[in-house]
Each structure stands twice: as structure tokens, then as C-alpha cells.
Amino acid sequence: MAISKLKVAVAGLGRMGKRHAVHLLARTPRAELVGAFTPDESELAWGRANLEPFGVKLFTDYDEMLKIEGLQAVCIATVTTVHAEEAIKAIEKDLHVLCEKPLSTSVEISRSVVEAARKRSHLKVMCGFSRRFDASYRDAREKADSGMIGRPSIIRSQTCDKHDPGGFFVEYAKFSGGCFVDMSVHDIDLALWFFGEDSIVKSVAASGIVAVAPGLKQHGDYDNAVGIVEFYGGKVAYFFCSRMMAHGQEDTTEIIGTEGKLAVNANPQANFVNTYTSTGINREVPPHYYGRFEHAFVQEANEWTTACLDGTKLPMKLSGALRAVEIGSYLQEALRTGRKLYFDETERRVEHASL
Template identity: 35%
Template sequence: MIKIGHIGLGRMGLFHAENISQMNDAELFALCDLDEEKLAKEAKRLNVKKTYTDFDEMIKDDEIDAITITSPSHLHTEQISKALKAGKHVFSEKPLGTTVEQCKLAEKAVEENPDQVFMLGFMRRFDKSYQYAKKAIEAGKIGKVYMVRSYSQDPTAKIEGAIAFGPHSGGEFLDMCVHDIDLMRWFIGSEPKKVWAIGGCYAYPEFADWNDGDNVSALMKFENDAMGFLFAGRTAPHGYNVETEIMGTEGIIRIGSVPQKNLVEILDSTGIRKEISQDFIERFSDSFKDEMKEFISCVKEGRKPEITVYDGTAVSEIAYKCKESFESGELVEL
């Protein structure tokens, strides 16, 4: 059994903790959070042996094999570095860091601890539909990929949480668009060389206080001349909506073009409708579980995951160039 120490009991953190607690080859051994009341409650509910309010104390525990990090984004790189140096394997939620400088420090920590497994939580790569698309692209089924279009929309119902997180999120391009950027790099197999980003505060002017928007977009030119377009919004009235289109010279792949939670159609007095997921946890529930299974497998088998610390840095660099273009209104070269 791989014994795991887990930090962070927010919505995302609790979801990861629950997933780990249900695994056959891993044990949720310790929890860490500043909220002592919540910590005690969740440790009892999930049958966790140890609790900590100090991350530095938790990573001293010799019984712990691996650390999973779902703390606030600006703490990720420091905790990644400390845990690796303490001899622990590390899984961290995205983003890798809230500045490129932080990401470089994480790279250094991973390089200095080559015997430890490090994995970053780009869970969309573990979605069955995205994996199917990736294999189809590699098999040449749509020819040469020349365009990837990716939409990510959060529901208006979750806007208060987005506003509360706004001051330390790093902005919408880093907070939301890292998944879209990662998928573009993954599908296209190249890095962007130019980006132009626009957007604004169309419904919630609060985001302007952090040089951010509630709806933003970016157009990218990649080194192999492929195009990328992303849109991220926080004001979808209908629910959580993620869709991706990959265009090739011989075909097109669309994923989630009609956002629906299942294949059910409801016929009633309002007409015919399909229900959709209301948040990312519901939409990518299986993907989150599968990425954690992959992390545990890498630890047990002594191998490194496909997603590396350098993917985290690359995506963060691109996201900040998008933000730079958004703020300046100018085309930015990478």
C-alpha cells in the first residue's frame, strides 16, 4: 500500500481525498489543513490515521510515501520542493505555480530529486474521449492537424467562488485556460510562437481589479504553423461547458460539441432538452480518478508519468503571455 499524505480540504482537495480513500493500492494516511474543525471531521469520515495543521511536520513523517497537493495555487511550488527534498513522491494540482519563476524552482526541485515521482494534474488527458482523439491523431486518421479550438465555460452559479479566488488565482488564463493550452500542445505536438488575447469584464467588473476578465479568448500561432483558439468564460447560464474541436487536413474531431451529462433526453411541457454537468468535478469525475491511479502506479512501478514538470512550466509561460497580450492589447511573441 502506498501511504499518502494529502494537503488541502477545499472542494477540489476533498474530491481528491475521497478518491484516494477508495483506492485498493493506496491508503489516505494523513490529512493536512489549517481548519482544525474540518480536519478532524474529514479525518473521521474518511478513516484517516493522522492529521496535521503544519505541512512541514507532515512531510517529516517517515511512514508517508507520497504527498498530494491541493493547496492554494501560490503555495504549490514551495510545497512540491519541500516534499521532494523530504524523499516523498509528489502529485500536485494545477497550476504548477502562479509565476514562471515559481515554475522554474519546481523544475529545479524535480531535477535534484530524480528518484522521486512528480506528476501534475492535467486531468483532461485522462478523459476517455480525449485519449481516443489523441490515438486517432497519432494514427493519422484526420491527416495533419492545423487547428485546435477549445472552449471552457464555468456556470454563472459558481461566480461568487471565482470572485473570491480572483486575487490569488493568477488570472483567468492561468486559472482556467491551462487545460486548454495543455490540450493544444498535446494534440498539435508543437509550441506556440505568437499569441494575441482579448476579452473583458462583461458582467462582473470586480475582475478588472486584478487586470482580469470574466470572459477572455486567445488566438495562437504554433511553431509548426498550426493554429490554436481558446475561449474561457465564467458566465455560462446553462452550466459547465467544455468543448474541443481538432481540425486536420483529412478530417475533424469534435469532443463535447453539445455539452450533456448523459444520453438522456427529457420531453415535457417546455419541449425536448438534455441536461448538462454543472461543474468540472461532475464532467471529469472519472478523469480525476484515473490520473490519481496513474500517479499511484508510477510510484509502485518506479516509472515517470507522461505529464512532466516541464509541461507545467510551458503552459504557465504561455498563459502569462496570453495575460500580457490581454493587458496590452498587442500581439506577443514567445
């Protein structure tokens, strides 16, 4: 008896869309990529060269693509501003959805997707946070679960991108939701993963600077920012995000427990090569997050496919993606206003610190 494959289409063939398409086409054995949508001519050209020969049909209209006969699932990797709308359309067509993060930079809009999905609980709707699929983060999680470090109490996590002097990030800042929502959302998600998804925020403070990309100021964004999120129950997470790294991508997380510490990627490296020359011993660092998380993205495509086909549980809830954006938006407010935010034990905003 032949196995059945998941018929899936991809929306968006930009930087991440191309990667998702290739992963579903060639690195997800139980998936069959049947369609791809993009309104962009150069992306279409890429699709004609790289997808059509494998039998993938191309579309310039998202709604048309959803009409593919037998289509079961959609992977959404278009610009963030249309994620929610496309996700809801797919859900309403009874299709499984894998949506690039974030659902939206707006908490309200993100919530609308979560609610649409809640109505069709048989669908597998996931907003991918790649680190949840990364072998190292999973190993850290298993070690924490085993009790090796006692009770996780402090989390330090950073998302630091290689400086791109080309100005890409300035343009991008128009829609990104700000550095904490765009970058630290991964770190926030990790904090919730290790502290518990039901952790309640007690206070939030943040500071940022514009050091290398003055154009960010017009969009109210920063190229470096630090934030502290305190949770009820004696747990503190602190975050650093930066777009100023000279050496490459450096995403590092420390989970500090009462009896030990776990560090993920404390020593970033592109591969296993060290070069010994007159300047000393040197190693290279991945230039971007895909260099660090390629295998996590492939794993994500495979696990989501399996969940769609077999009805198995996804490793993270859709509501978690909403929650991370929510806390990210607190950090954005704290950063933008310079104020410290306080919350009561139901996470309602209050005026003063509860000591």
C-alpha cells in the first residue's frame, strides 16, 4: 500500500518562502508541494526555474491557489502584513496552516487568527518558532525537564544579527513591529517554554539605542535594545537584540536554575574549522539565522506534515505565538515611552510596582 503525502502549497517566494518551498519539495518526504503563490515577478521567475520542473503549479493569486484540487495545507511566508488574512482564509477553507512568525505585529490581529483556528480544532495551525525545533534547544529542554539545573529562575536570551550596511533593516523597520517584536519574540517564546506558558508578567523595562542605522529613528525603531521581563513566582528573563554584530548571527540563550545552568550557542560557529594564523586562532560564525537554524526549519516542516497527516500533537500551541507577540509589545511600549510597566497577578496593567 502506497503512503499518502500531504498536498501542500506555499504562499510567498521571498527569502523564507523559497526556503519553505524547497524544504517541502525536497526535504519533507511525506509532503507533496503542489502549488506556490507570489505576486512578485522575480520570485515567479525563480519558481519557474526551481519549482515548475518538479510539477509545482505557480499562482499570482492566493485565492486561486487555495482552489487546487485536493489541497490539504498551506505554508504562509508572505510579508507579515498579510499573514493573518491569508491564514484565516486557509482555515476557512479547512486547510492546515504553517505560518511564518509573527501572525501579525498586532496583538489584536494575531488573536483573530488564534480564534479562527480554535473554531476548527481538527486543523493543525502553527506559527513556527524555529528554535522549538532546533536539536540544541530541545536537548536543553530535556535536560531542564530532567531536573539537572533545578528550578529555572533567570533566563538570558539574545537575538543578534550581523550588521547589514545595505539598509535592508531600515526599510524592513516600517512593518517589523519594532526590534523586540521582530527579533526578541523568539527569546520571549523560549522564556515561556522554560518558565511555563502560563507565566504571568509582573513588570517590564527596556532601553535602546540607535548606533549604526540612523534611518531607524524615523520608524521609531532601535538597532540595539535591552529589556527585562519579570514574572510572578520569582522568575526574570532579560533580553538583548541587536542588528550590529560584525561577526555574524549570534543567538545565545542561558537558562539559569537553582542548581545549574544550560547555555545554548555560547560559542557560535559556522562549522568545525579553526584557522591558526599570525593573528591567533579564528573561527567563523554563520552570517544569518538560516545558517544557524536550517535544520530546525526542515524539522519543523516534517513535524507539521506528520501532525497534519497523522493527527499527532504539534510541539507548540498557536496561542503561544500570540503570547510572545503580546509580551513583545509590552517591551516595545516600555522601550518607546521609556517607562516601566507594571501588572497585577492577573496581568492587568497597574500604576505602581507590586513589591
